[in-house]
Every structure is written in structure tokens, then in C-alpha cells.
Amino acid sequence: MNVRTRNRVTVSGRVGARPIVFAHGFGCDQNMWRLVAPAFAGDHRVVLFDHVGAGRSDLSAWDPDRYATLDGYAQDVLEIVDDLDLDDVVLVGHSVSAMIGVLAVVRAPARFSRLVLVSPSPRYTDAPPYRGGFTEADIDELLEALDSNYLGWSGAMGPVIMGNPDRPELAEELTNSFCRTDPEIARHFARVTFTSDNRADLGGVRIPSLVLQCRQDAIAPPEVGRWVHGALDDSRLVILEAAGHCPQLSEPGQVVSAIREFLPSPVPAAP
């Protein structure tokens, strides 16, 4: 299995500079970072990838057992870091990937120097006194919403996913293509994402971390961001003047500045 093909890894930016790895969340793919990642290309090695099952990843590599928990996705992150032989990595994870990032950092602390959690939530459902913001019924409703947007997928996207090398433009033409995948996989990922509880893992992070929290977020509300900040050993919390769950799209400038302020001055590249 070629890790770079499996996760459609794309590498850009400055050769030899400190690597910054961006991990997208549930829903879309690495395009989510299109307004943020280029800002780091001048002084970083920029690594983007699609989680298996999302975007242009190799769908044949998807395995319900491997990805039955977030650990499978964390393992993929480590394999990418390993395959590219990266050290001193800045890992930026959005939404569920903030927790995937936590798991990766806890498992291989030597590889990472900084962790950025964008709109994180360690547990989406309520477990009093903890408030994640959702009930089990809400999650079932989400799965229903996924199913309702199911039919459009199967006809149009199927042949592209199955490989249509003679008509590569098909993939570009499709509407909603950044956020489409096999409905079974989307359903599975949604369930894994929204039923995970990674609160206990936060304490295992031993590197400095940054929590980026939108002032208003229906999925990961500010109180959850504050909870994450409190549970991390050495963290900084930045409240973004943004509404929604994807500040890297709605307020990319704020996201870039907050990350830049958090990072130590880049190590100059070897001549």
C-alpha cells in the first residue's frame, strides 16, 4: 500500500523547512485548507492529505475495521509522517481531526513539536455534567440527513470513484464534489466522529497546543473549546471573530495569524 496514493498526499512549500501537516475534518477534503495552507508555503514544508474515504483518497483502502475508531485515522497520519520522514511537525487538525491529531501526537510524541486544534470537540454528545451539545437522537438525525443526500451520489459519482481515467474532467464538473464520498463510508465516518469520546486523551498531549475557537459554532460551541483548553497541559486559546464551524474558510486571515503567532520562528532551511 502506497501511503501517498492512499491518502492523496500533496507536498508543497519550501524544501527542508519545518513541516506543517493539515488534516481536514468530517465532511469535505483537503480543499478545506485552500485559503490557509498557501500562507505557510514560503517558510514551511506544507503537507495536505485526504482521509481514507474522503476526497480523492483510495476508496479501496477503506476498511470498516481499521476505521472503526479514530485510532485508524491517527495511524494514517503517523504513516504519512513516517513515509515523508518528517520531524518537528506542526500538526493542524480541524474538527474531528483535532482529536485525530491528539491521538497521533500522544502515540508518537517525538515526531511533533506543535499541535493546532481548529474547532475541536472531544465528545459531541452530552454526558452530564459535560455538555457536548448533541443528543443521540441528533446524531441519528444527521445520519438521516446523510442518507437524504445519498441518491445524488450513487449515479453521478460512482463511475468516477470506480476510476474513469479517460474522462478525468468528470470529477471536476461534478457539483458538490469536494464533499462527496461513498455514502456508506460517510455514514460510518459520521458515526465514528460523533460517537467518539476522546476527553481522556487530551491529558496525554505533552507539546504546546493552540485551540482555535469560533465565537459562534453550532457544532463545537465555545464552552467546548474552553473545556479542551482546560484539559490540555500547555495550551493557548484564541477566540476567533467568526461564526460557523469552518473558520479556515470563513476567516482564513485570522486563522493564519493565530497559527503564525503560536509557532516559534521557523528554522531557516539548510542552504
Place this chain on the structure above:
Amino acid sequence: MTPPGLEVLLEETLDDLYERAPCGYLSTLPDGGILKINATMLGWLGLTRADVVGQKRFSDLLSVGGRIYHETHFAPLLRMQGEVRGVALDLVTTYGPRLPVLVSATMTAGPDGEPLLARMTVFEASDRRAYERELLRARQEAEQERERLQHLATVLQRTLLPPALPRVPGLTTAGYYHSAAVEQIGGDFYDLFPLDHDRWGFFLGDVCGKGPAAAVVTSLLRYTLRATAVYESDPVSVLEALDSGLRQQRATGERGWCTVVFGLLTPLDDGFRVSLASGGHPPALVMRAGGRVEAMDTVGGQPVGLLPDPRFVAATAVLGPGDGLVLYTDGLTEARRPDGTMIDDTLPQVVAGLVGLAAQGVVDGLAELLTSLGPGLADDAAILALTVRGASLSPSD
């Protein structure tokens, strides 16, 4: 030309076209904050303009599940590609039931590409969604049926093959079965089983056809061969008994026939005597310890259960230490290499390269060849290998 009298009706104001359009209209800030909404949409929601404009975001109008979908799919897409088409969402209404809708949106951008304003149209979709749910349910049922069928075929297939070959003192044994189609029951079969006086019976063959009809025939010939071998010590007689059995079966409407090799193994001081009979089946190959491969001559044998008075051809061989016997179906010989040629006549050479290996090694070697052909393997294939333990085989084999 507009028919007279209708002009009055068509003197609509733009405002009226907007407010009372047969779909919902919304304009929002890029973050979803609602700036403008039409009367149709307010009617659906059961809200007043004052409740909504400047008060709510678009996602506030959605069910919780829909809100998550909006935040993780709809909103990012609208940012990334400037438009979203036909996304299914549910509106929450003040009077109770959710309203299924289809939403499309475009993002208006400023001169520098900065998003300024999102425009959305909302279509009521109760009937369509009900229909889609039916389709989805039918699809899920079909999927379950397919899985059930596949499971059934797999289980049935397993009952038609020996789960594990018995241990035969002095021999190593191995079998291989490849089904070309997962959901289909193949027609290839083999078996190896004990008889009296240390003798052993074995057979391998290919039933004409596939699927349930072939499975019925496979089951019939399996117990016929096993039962007949108990009292018949001549392989040709065993095939004749099978032939009668298959032809009697025709009375019940099952028209099945097969090609098969049936044989007996009798232990000798330092090996085994093989006596076998073939009914139209490709010849068994004898592997000599020295590296030579001989086809057991059974040319002229005719299929079992097909012709009125078929001829079966017997052959015998003595297997010494290190010698072996390979039986196979035409799925192996007719498999095509990437260049289009069949394995066919080159099989003896391939098998010669496997001389000296224990039975499992021989089967693995041939299975590997088949696997390497990938799509060239169009038919089912079965292989049965026996090798006499000897000086050239390691004790662990």
C-alpha cells in the same frame, strides 16, 4: 400575444414575484445571517419577518442533523465553489412537522473574490423525499438480499467441498478451489476419503453448468461416488454406477453431466498404486521424483451422464518415494496468460518445476500461477495433489 383580459393578471410587481414565488427565497451574509426572506418561506416556517431578519442564521432554521450537515458540507462547499445545488435538508416549523426541502445557493463575490452575499432558493420536497426514501429502502433491501444470497452460495459451496483433506499415512495431500464468481456456486468438485484395507478413494471433476442446478448434481455424484466405492473396486465400474445415477436423475428433470477422474490408492511397501478411470476429463499428471512429468493416458473417455453408452478409460501407475499425482479441472488449463495463450499444453512443464515439493507446495505453485493471471481466470478451477513421502521430502512436510 397574451389573450385579452390576462394583462391585468400579469401586471405583477417584482416585489410580488419575489414574495409570493412558489419557492422560498433567502439572502444571507457569508456567515449565514439572514438579511432578506420571502413570504412563501416565512409561511412554511410559521415565522414573521421580525423573528428572522437580523435574528437568525440559515442553519438556525434546520433540524439539528441538518445543521451538522450544513456546517460540515453545505457551508464549506458554498465557500469553496461559490454554489451548492439541490442539497436535501429539513426545515423546523413552528407548527410541528419538519418540512423536507431541497436547497440551492450561490455566493456573490466582490471584485477581489471576497464573498459578499449568499442567495438561496428553497423548494418544498415532501413528496420527492418520500419517494426517495422508498428508493433507498428498496435499495437497502436489495443489498441485504444480495448479501443473504452470497452467504447462502458460500455456505452451500463449502458443503460441496471437503472442509479438510484427511491425513493419509505416507502421503502429503492438498486441495485448491477457486470460484470465479463470488455469488455463483461453481461446478468443480474434489474429494479424498478412506476405504477398507488401508485403501483410499479420490475424485475430481467438473459439472456442466453452474449455480443451483450444478450444486444438485455435485451433491448427487458426491454421495454416489463415495457409496459405490465401498463395494466396487474397479474405477470404471464406479463411473458406470455414477452414469446410471445421473441418467436416472434425468427422469426428475435434472439434466446434469460431468467430466470426472475417479481413482483408488492402494499402499505398497514403498509407495502407492494408483488405479483410476476418467470420464472425459483432462489427464491426471504423475510427477516423478527425478523431475519427469507423465500424463496418465485416459484419452477416449467420455463424459458421465451425457451419452447413451459412454466409454470410460482406466489407467494405472505406481508412485514411489517422492513421486506425486496432480488432478485439475479445465479452469486451470484454459486460464489465459496476459498474452492470450492458454496454460494448456505447458501445464506439464509448469508441474515439472514443482517436483520435489510436498502436495501443499505443488498446489500453492499452481494457485499462484492462477492468481497471477488475474482477469485471465474466467472459470472455476479445482486442483488436487498427492505426493508420496520420501527421501527428497523433508520430514516436516
